[in-house]
Amino acid sequence: MEMTANEKWISVHPIVLSMIAALGLTVKPEQIRCEKFEAASKHYLVRMGLFKVLQIVSAINIVEHEAAGRFIPITQIRTSDELTKFITEMIPLLHLESEQAKTLGYIVSELVRNVLEHAEAEHGAILCAQYYKKSNSIRIGIADTGLGIKKTMNRSWPATTDLEAIQLALTPGITGTTRREGGTEQNAGAGLFFIKSIASVNRDFFVIYSGNGFYKLLKKNPTKRLSLNADPFKDRHSIDDAMPYWQGTLVGVDITLDQTAEFSMLLKVIRETYSMAVKERKKAAFKKPRFI
Amino acid sequence: MKTIVIFNRAGAFAENKDTARDIRLKEIIPAFESHEDVILDFERVDAATQSFIHALISDLLRKYGSETLDRISFKSCNDTVQQIIRIVVDYMQEG
Numbered sequence: 001m002e003m004t005a006n007e008k009w010i011s012v013h014p015i016v017l018s019m020i021a022a023l024g025l026t027v028k029p030e031q032i033r034c035e036k037f038e039a040a041s042k043h044y045l046v047r048m049g050l051f052k053v054l055q056i057v058s059a060i061n062i063v064e065h066e067a068a069g070r071f072i073p074i075t076q077i078r079t080s081d082e083l084t085k086f087i088t089e090m091i092p093l094l095h096l097e098s099e100q101a102k103t104l105g106y107i108v109s110e111l112v113r114n115v116l117e118h119a120e121a122e123h124g125a126i127l128c129a130q131y132y133k134k135s136n137s138i139r140i141g142i143a144d145t146g147l148g149i150k151k152t153m154n155r156s157w158p159a160t161t162d163l164e165a166i167q168l169a170l171t172p173g174i175t176g177t178t179r180r181e182g183g184t185e186q187n188a189g190a191g192l193f194f195i196k197s198i199a200s201v202n203r204d205f206f207v208i209y210s211g212n213g214f215y216k217l218l219k220k221n222p223t224k225r226l227s228l229n230a231d232p233f234k235d236r237h238s239i240d241d242a243m244p245y246w247q248g249t250l251v252g253v254d255i256t257l258d259q260t261a262e263f264s265m266l267l268k269v270i271r272e273t274y275s276m277a278v279k280e281r282k283k284a285a286f287k288k289p290r291f292i
Numbered sequence: 293m294k295t296i297v298i299f300n301r302a303g304a305f306a307e308n309k310d311t312a313r314d315i316r317l318k319e320i321i322p323a324f325e326s327h328e329d330v331i332l333d334f335e336r337v338d339a340a341t342q343s344f345i346h347a348l349i350s351d352l353l354r355k356y357g358s359e360t361l362d363r364i365s366f367k368s369c370n371d372t373v374q375q376i377i378r379i380v381v382d383y384m385q386e387g
Contacts, residue, residue: 084308102305102339102372109307109341173383182384185316185351186309190342190383263339267375274379278386 001027003034010041014128015141015207015252017048021074022126022143022248024054032056048128049073070094071130078124083112094131094138102263103198103255104129104138110191111142111251117187118176119146121248137204137256145248149210152176162213163241170196170208170215170232172274173281181278194270195253197228200235201266205254211247214240228269230277294323295367299336306340306373312347320352324363335368345373345380353384 001024024032032054037045045051051058053074072090077083087105096104108127115125121144129140150165153176159165168174173181175189183189192208199206199217206217218236229235296319302311323330332348334340352360366377 080308080310084303087305087307088303098338105305105307106339106341109305110343113307113309113343181386182350182354183346185354186313186347188342188346188350188380188383190346190379194342264371264375267372267379271375271379271382275382275386278383282386 001032003032005035005037005039005042007038008040010037010039010044012044013141013252014048014130014139015143015250017045017050017074017128018126018141018143019246019250021050021053021076021128022123022145024050025076025123025126026145029055034058047071047073048130049075053126072128074126074128076124076126077112077116080113080116082124083109083116086112094129096138096257099263100138100255100257103202104140106263107140107195107198107253107255108142110195114191115142115144115146115249118152119144119148119249121146135256136258137254139205139252139254141250141252143248143250148247149208149213149249161241162211163215163239164213166208166210166213166215167232172230172277181282190274193230193274195251196232196235197270197273198266199253199255200228201269202256204256205252207252208249209243209246209251210249212241212243212245214243228273230273230280293331294319294328295331295333296320297333297335298340299334302337302340302344304336304338306334306337306344309343309347312344316348316351320348320364324352324356329363329365331365331367333367334370334373337373338370339372340376342376342379345376349377350380350384353381358385 046058077086087109091101091105112125115121125142125144127142129138131138149169150159150162153159153165153168155176156179157168159168170192172193173189175183175187177184177187196206208215216238298306301315320330
């Protein structure tokens with residue numbers, strides 16, 4: 001693995017850092033070749049813990065400041081208990097208001113649990129987050145190098161492409177663990193739909209990438225009335241089904257803090273959309289009369 | 293009547309599904325089997341994920357049907373927790 005960067009600047013979304021770290025963990029540290037970075041912002045990679053996670057020497061010296069309130073460095077989570085510890089200890093460090101902490105905790109918990117339960121990823125979930133003062137937003141990136149969405153969906157659903165699998169995974173009530181409505185005792189198939197809904201209601205950025213498939217929820221016009229869609233392809237979005245193959249899944253979410261909707265209000269809308277989706281799916285499965 | 297204090301098991305942010313499963317299997321189901329009603333006390337729980345609530349009650353709704361809702365009371369839930377519980381109860385009954 002070879003790491004290079006622009007000579008003048010380094011500016012990366014946390015999803016990219018998580019992606020590099022996740023990829024780096026699949027090879028031995030001695031197989032990673034890292035060029036001498038010249039950009040003034042090279043320290044950022046050290047501060048986010050990239051070289052530490054990959055166990056390689058960076059040759060970049062920095063004076064470390066307190067991380068509290070600004071970022072969550074690259075973190076590897078492999079067990080359910082590690083996740084609970086992470087949410088309990090790390091998220092309060094960002095000094096968010098109660099509603100915002102709830103939203104962030106919710107997103108991290110559901111996304112990381114997806115990895116731990118479905119991805120069969122040897123290295124678990126890799127995540128990091130950054131607070132941006134100018135836009136008053138938090139950007140989060142979560143990566144794994146596990147089975148990928150298509151393989152996990154194909155356990156119960158016949159998705160033929162990665163993009164089709166992503167569409168299914170974002171639809172409420174669809175889980176790779178069963179075709180049964182309501183899911184299994186441990187899985188409902190609602191996690192990703194909730195995350196996409198949080199991003200959609202807050203008019204935020206949301207991206208998911210697995211295999212060759214890529215889905216991006218586009219920001220909504222603030223003057224337009226908000227509505228949630230059970231089918232992610234009915235939301236304003238962009239897609240690509242010919243991306244370079246990523247073995248596993250990547251998710252990126254931006255939360256703009258000053259417009260984070262009251263979480264309980266958001267849940268009311270989610271409830272209505274979810275209920276409608278289940279009813280429609282049930283109705284679609286009804287036998288139809290035969291007219292001859 | 294058996295009271296289960298969720299905060300003592302799952303903390304202020306109830307998200308660990310393994311904990312939810314343990315509460316269901318080790319406490320709620322045995323109480324149901326011995327014809328005891330259950331109070332799930334969410335005092336001091338700020339938020340719960342849909343996954344946590346699903347792991348806590350969905351299998352009860354499947355096994356015992358809507359009678360589950362006659363036998364479980366949800367105490368001291370804030371708006372967020374109430375909404376999550378409503379979502380899970382709705383889709384389990386609609387499905």
